[in-house]
Amino acid sequence: xxDKLDASLRFHQEALSLRGKRQEVLSANIAHxxxxxxxxxxxxxxxxxxxxxxxxRQSQSLSMSATSSRHLSGSAHAGxxxxxMYRTPNQSSLDxxxxxxxxxxxxxxxxxxxxxxNLTRLSQQIKGMLAAIQG
Amino acid sequence: xxxxxxxxxxxxxxxAQSQRMNTTASNMANADSASxxxxxxxxxxxxxxxxxxxxxxATGGVRVARVIEDQSPLRMVHDPQNPLANADGYVAMxxxxxxxxxxxxxxxxxxxxxxxxxxNTARTLALKTLTIGQ
Numbered sequence: 001x002x003d004k005l006d007a008s009l010r011f012h013q014e015a016l017s018l019r020g021k022r023q024e025v026l027s028a029n030i031a032h033x034x035x036x037x038x039x040x041x042x043x044x045x046x047x048x049x050x051x052x053x054x055x056x057r058q059s060q061s062l063s064m065s066a067t068s069s070r071h072l073s074g075s076a077h078a079g080x081x082x083x084x085m086y087r088t089p090n091q092s093s094l095d096x097x098x099x100x101x102x103x104x105x106x107x108x109x110x111x112x113x114x115x116x117x118n119l120t121r122l123s124q125q126i127k128g129m130l131a132a133i134q135g
Numbered sequence: 136x137x138x139x140x141x142x143x144x145x146x147x148x149x150x151a152q153s154q155r156m157n158t159t160a161s162n163m164a165n166a167d168s169a170s171x172x173x174x175x176x177x178x179x180x181x182x183x184x185x186x187x188x189x190x191x192x193a194t195g196g197v198r199v200a201r202v203i204e205d206q207s208p209l210r211m212v213h214d215p216q217n218p219l220a221n222a223d224g225y226v227a228m229x230x231x232x233x234x235x236x237x238x239x240x241x242x243x244x245x246x247x248x249x250x251x252x253x254x255n256t257a258r259t260l261a262l263k264t265l266t267i268g269q
Binding site for chain 2: 016030
């Protein structure tokens, strides 16, 4: 039963976690707008999310070791892993920096909005679940 | 938690940019300095940024790697009355390019603002995350 609750919230958990990670990567890009030879990074959100959700359906990567037969078995999954890629710049710059402020700012704002959307959806789902439990 | 890492990254960028602006201020103030504490004409300083990797992660903050001195030739001004003038009546003045410094200052200020914006967004998101399920 608890497992089902966990599974129903799992998608949004993974999505929020990846959105948070992407937000961090994009903020680092904006921070490094003036660093020579810095290459802007990003990852493909949809493939990372698919991978995270699929990996959850398979066996977990981290499991607790049991030294006694009476130990409970437990498993946890490591945080979502995303393959960071390098952005292809539209315009090259002399100092080898590939951060384009407009692109980064648009992506940052977009990602922040989607993060809030995921938060709202998750909150609504929890509220619905609570209503079902409390009747 | 990645949202809290954003604070560190944006704060390091703001520190680096303010250091750059500090250097610019020093350059602008000394644009007409004919001699510094060492007796030599003032040379413009520039900061060099680099990435500070945090614990094997791909993303990290900004730090000032070093401060370099501009090696471009000094500005020679004809001023025979000046006690520092050489035999031909020329005084070696600092090599600060005021136009370049102004551009540098505007660029630093814009980058600083962008990072403040990032910080505000991250703060809003983190605060909203705390209200999940309420």
